[in-house]
Amino acid sequence: MIKQDYLLRMIQEIIALIVQALLGKQKIAKSSWAEYDNITTQILGLPTNDLLTMDTQEIIDRYQGDADKWGKSELAAITLLKLSDDMESDQLVAKSRARQNGIALLEYIQVNSPTFSLQRIQLIEALKKTEV
Numbered sequence: 001m002i003k004q005d006y007l008l009r010m011i012q013e014i015i016a017l018i019v020q021a022l023l024g025k026q027k028i029a030k031s032s033w034a035e036y037d038n039i040t041t042q043i044l045g046l047p048t049n050d051l052l053t054m055d056t057q058e059i060i061d062r063y064q065g066d067a068d069k070w071g072k073s074e075l076a077a078i079t080l081l082k083l084s085d086d087m088e089s090d091q092l093v094a095k096s097r098a099r100q101n102g103i104a105l106l107e108y109i110q111v112n113s114p115t116f117s118l119q120r121i122q123l124i125e126a127l128k129k130t131e132v
Contacts, residue, residue: 007043011071014040018078019123022085040079044072048079052094056104070113074120077105081127103127 080102
């Protein structure tokens with residue numbers, strides 16, 4: 001139980017940091033991002049760049065049956081959005097795909113998870129208003 005609570009807090013902390021960066025269009029320092037990326041890789045059980053090759057349903061299926069499926073799915077969505085935000089404009093197709101998958105995953109979580117998140121709703125709305 002303690003391990004699960006700690007994991008949930010770590011997921012929430014990483015999500016909050018990335019959401020603040022995305023909404024504020026702020027960059028996360030490379031050293032901080034490397035640390036969070038390492039933790040995210042451990043939590044998700046795969047390198048974060050692997051998310052770029054997965055579609056939304058693959059990510060959902062990956063965490064089905066996991067006690068922390070909603071938190072891990074949301075962390076994957078937020079990570080996709082962060083990766084998209086960091087891509088150069090010459091990677092427009094990959095950037096757009098990562099962004100759309102991140103948004104679709106957040107929408108799925110908002111509709112289906114047992115927890116309501118005003119922050120998630122605001123992020124989805126803000127992302128839909130801005131173009132890639």
